[in-house]
Amino acid sequence: MRERFLTGYNNFVLPFLIGMVFILTYCLVCLFRILHQLPHEDRKRFLLSLVNPKILLKNIRDIFCDCLLHLKIWKRNKLLGYMHSSIAFGWFMLIVIGHIEVFLYVPHRAKFLYYPIFFRYFVAETESTLRGGFFFFLMDFFLLVVLSGIFLAMLKRLRSRMFGMRRTTNQSLLDTIGLYSLWSIFPLRLLAEGFTAEISGGSFLTKSLNHVFTAFLGNHVNMLPTWWAYSIALGVFFCVLPFTRYMHIPSEMLLIPLRNAGLKIRNARKGLAKVQVYSCPSCGLCIDACPMSVMKTHAKDTTVYLNRQIRRGNEKRIEEISDKCLLCGKCTAICPVGVQGDALRVAQRAMRNSGMDSVWKTSGKIAGTPEPPQSQGKTLYFAGCMTALTPSILKSVETLFRASGNEYEILDRDGGICCGRPMMTAGRTEEAEGMIRRNTELILDSGADTLLVSCPICYRVFTENYNLPGVRVVHHSVWLKEMLDSGALEIAPDNQRYVWHDPCELGRGCGIYEQPREVLKAAGELVEAGMHHKESLCCGGSLGSLTLNFEKRRAMTQNALENITAENPDVIVTGCPLCLNTFGRFADRPVKDISEIAAALLKSDCK
Amino acid sequence: MDFGFSISRSSTVNLDSVALENFTKLQALEPDALKCISCGSCTATCPAGKFSGMSLRKVIHNLQRGREKEAVEMLQGCMLCGKCSMVCPRAINTRHLIMSIHKIYGEEAR
Numbered sequence: 001m002r003e004r005f006l007t008g009y010n011n012f013v014l015p016f017l018i019g020m021v022f023i024l025t026y027c028l029v030c031l032f033r034i035l036h037q038l039p040h041e042d043r044k045r046f047l048l049s050l051v052n053p054k055i056l057l058k059n060i061r062d063i064f065c066d067c068l069l070h071l072k073i074w075k076r077n078k079l080l081g082y083m084h085s086s087i088a089f090g091w092f093m094l095i096v097i098g099h100i101e102v103f104l105y106v107p108h109r110a111k112f113l114y115y116p117i118f119f120r121y122f123v124a125e126t127e128s129t130l131r132g133g134f135f136f137f138l139m140d141f142f143l144l145v146v147l148s149g150i151f152l153a154m155l156k157r158l159r160s161r162m163f164g165m166r167r168t169t170n171q172s173l174l175d176t177i178g179l180y181s182l183w184s185i186f187p188l189r190l191l192a193e194g195f196t197a198e199i200s201g202g203s204f205l206t207k208s209l210n211h212v213f214t215a216f217l218g219n220h221v222n223m224l225p226t227w228w229a230y231s232i233a234l235g236v237f238f239c240v241l242p243f244t245r246y247m248h249i250p251s252e253m254l255l256i257p258l259r260n261a262g263l264k265i266r267n268a269r270k271g272l273a274k275v276q277v278y279s280c281p282s283c284g285l286c287i288d289a290c291p292m293s294v295m296k297t298h299a300k301d302t303t304v305y306l307n308r309q310i311r312r313g314n315e316k317r318i319e320e321i322s323d324k325c326l327l328c329g330k331c332t333a334i335c336p337v338g339v340q341g342d343a344l345r346v347a348q349r350a351m352r353n354s355g356m357d358s359v360w361k362t363s364g365k366i367a368g369t370p371e372p373p374q375s376q377g378k379t380l381y382f383a384g385c386m387t388a389l390t391p392s393i394l395k396s397v398e399t400l401f402r403a404s405g406n407e408y409e410i411l412d413r414d415g416g417i418c419c420g421r422p423m424m425t426a427g428r429t430e431e432a433e434g435m436i437r438r439n440t441e442l443i444l445d446s447g448a449d450t451l452l453v454s455c456p457i458c459y460r461v462f463t464e465n466y467n468l469p470g471v472r473v474v475h476h477s478v479w480l481k482e483m484l485d486s487g488a489l490e491i492a493p494d495n496q497r498y499v500w501h502d503p504c505e506l507g508r509g510c511g512i513y514e515q516p517r518e519v520l521k522a523a524g525e526l527v528e529a530g531m532h533h534k535e536s537l538c539c540g541g542s543l544g545s546l547t548l549n550f551e552k553r554r555a556m557t558q559n560a561l562e563n564i565t566a567e568n569p570d571v572i573v574t575g576c577p578l579c580l581n582t583f584g585r586f587a588d589r590p591v592k593d594i595s596e597i598a599a600a601l602l603k604s605d606c607k
Numbered sequence: 608m609d610f611g612f613s614i615s616r617s618s619t620v621n622l623d624s625v626a627l628e629n630f631t632k633l634q635a636l637e638p639d640a641l642k643c644i645s646c647g648s649c650t651a652t653c654p655a656g657k658f659s660g661m662s663l664r665k666v667i668h669n670l671q672r673g674r675e676k677e678a679v680e681m682l683q684g685c686m687l688c689g690k691c692s693m694v695c696p697r698a699i700n701t702r703h704l705i706m707s708i709h710k711i712y713g714e715e716a717r
Contacts, residue, residue: 354709356682357683368659386690388652388690389693416654417654422686422689423688426687581693
């Protein structure tokens with residue numbers, strides 16, 4: 001290998017250099033701003049996590065798997081996964097191998113930022129060696145990989161359904177500029193290296209190209225303009241990057257360590273939330289996932305558009321999008337980069353002043369609230385507001401309690417204090433904390449060792465936000481499974497076909513998927529819905545949405561019902577009184593709570 | 608002269624003299640405000656009603672009659688649990704209605 005130019009410099013590297021310096025400065029400034037915005041204890045936690053070898057290893061693994069290989073997208077759709085990883089990993093390898101070449105052949109140039117990028121222009125192959133051939137082959141191979149990814153990306157613009165996507169995001173103007181400059185980088189690189197292939201050498205791709213198009217690529221007059229064009233494409237891409245969706249590339253590398261450090265969103269616009277917003281690649285997977293998208297008018301209320309509006313600072317739309325969401329959490333569950341659409345919205349709602357005093361903000365007892373029932377060593381049952389509207393659940397749970405021989409007390413037989421989650425999701429944190437404080441006192445004063453809840457909304461807040469030392473919180477579907485396993489309850493199966501509807505708060509919210517299915521397998525034949533587990537659809541009745549009215553919810557409920565009855569089950573079974581109520585209005589077949597199924601099938605000696 | 612008792616003030620509301628600008632604003636924000644038929648289902652199910660006297664039906668009545676202070680006081684016990692929206696035969700989005708009342712009348716009260 002020999003250098004073609006003594007200076008090792010040509011003016012065409014300038015656009016690339018300007019772009020590179022700009023983006024590096026921009027990212028550094030952003031990094032310091034984000035770290036500055038984090039609350040003190042969060043910052044400490046984050047910095048400490050960086051020196052923890054276990055978390056550090058996880059960070060590196062996650063960055064490799066998520067940012068480069070895009071394994072999460074592979075699991076969703078192979079073609080989409082290949083498209084993303086070919087561009088990301090291929091480009092990464094081009095950069096890495098470029099650096100290796102510089103270090104091997106011209107180590108004194110290693111300090112130049114642009115040398116690995118324009119290696120073939122500055123360095124020529126004098127004699128073909130095996131090592132040189134190997135690197136040239138690798139460079140051409142990964143260039144081909146990236147080019148195939150770019151081709152698929154172009155195809156995706158035309159036929160998104162091939163990639164498993166019904167709807168894709170509408171591009172903004174800057175996104176389009178970023179996209180076209182990204183697309184043009186690699187074909188231009190191929191062309192530029194095709195020109196220099198006969199001088200600097202090349203491999204199967206560049207050299208063959210040079211041979212085939214000798215008339216054009218052999219003409220050295222065109223060589224420098226092509227290298228200029230390649231450099232300009234890079235420069236433009238880097239310069240528009242912070243203002244486009246491609247900002248997700250640097251942001252995601254910060255988001256992964258922040259997430260692994262265990263930080264939570266505390267402010268809708270600062271710190272972690274900001275990193276999440278900028279980590280959104282606008283891939284649009286959340287558009288198809290969102291249960292609201294069943295109506296086309298709601299497609300622009302999905303998380304990808306929330307992130308875009310937050311970037312733009314469009315307050316009116318931010319409010320609208322945040323208030324409309326059902327908070328089912330599906331976008332968070334399927335997001336390949338880990339943007340928490342539901343937490344972002346709740347944080348956004350919490351930024352508002354409720355504008356009014358509330359009895360729950362004050363301390364002290366409120367007259368008329370329930371007294372703690374004496375339940376030393378017993379199970380305390382918190383039915384919750386929604387179960388009070390579906391008394392069949394309450395009745396069945398009591399039947400099961402008596403049959404199992406467990407002693408129990410009911411905390412809110414005559415109405416109690418709400419668990420606080422509806423208040424919290426409405427953004428009224430202070431009031432919610434007041435309710436949580438009072439309920440905590442009640443539960444701890446009762447002396448119970450187990451708290452049984454039959455509403456997933458309550459279950460989630462009890463596990464996430466309550467501090468109940470010595471009290472085990474259990475959802476009734478899990479409790480049922482345990483009772484069946486221990487033999488305290490026995491049920492005689494019938495020949496009905498049951499389908500389990502995963503309530504949002506129970507499945508995606510608390511990760512309980514299998515226990516209720518086990519119970520149903522013991523009760524009869526279990527079939528699955530079209531989309532199930534973490535992909536299940538919200539029933540449409542969610543309290544998460546503040547502004548969706550009844551008519552709009554109906555379309556979602558009917559869509560969810562179509563999904564749940566895909567295998568034509570006899571009975572729809574759920575574990576959430578709200579889902580039960582919502583489905584019950586429109587379903588063409590019985591909708592039951594899991595406790596009702598178990599209570600009806602109890603063996604006679606248990607009754 | 609103090610007899611130790613007196614005739615209580617008339618509780619008659621003169622609808623002609625009531626200023627309803629805020630209620631008009633409320634309708635713009637949540638059109639469901641006009642849908643209420645005063646059936647009282649919300650009040651019957653309200654868990655907060657038991658200890659705070661909260662009644663959404665009364666709140667709407669009071670607002671329509673310009674008795675904003677009473678309405679706002681009553682809403683302070685609301686837990687936003689959403690039971691009322693489940694039972695409303697007119698499918699009123701009660702939670703949004705309540706939050707809109709907070710927004711409009713709460714600011715007014717400040």
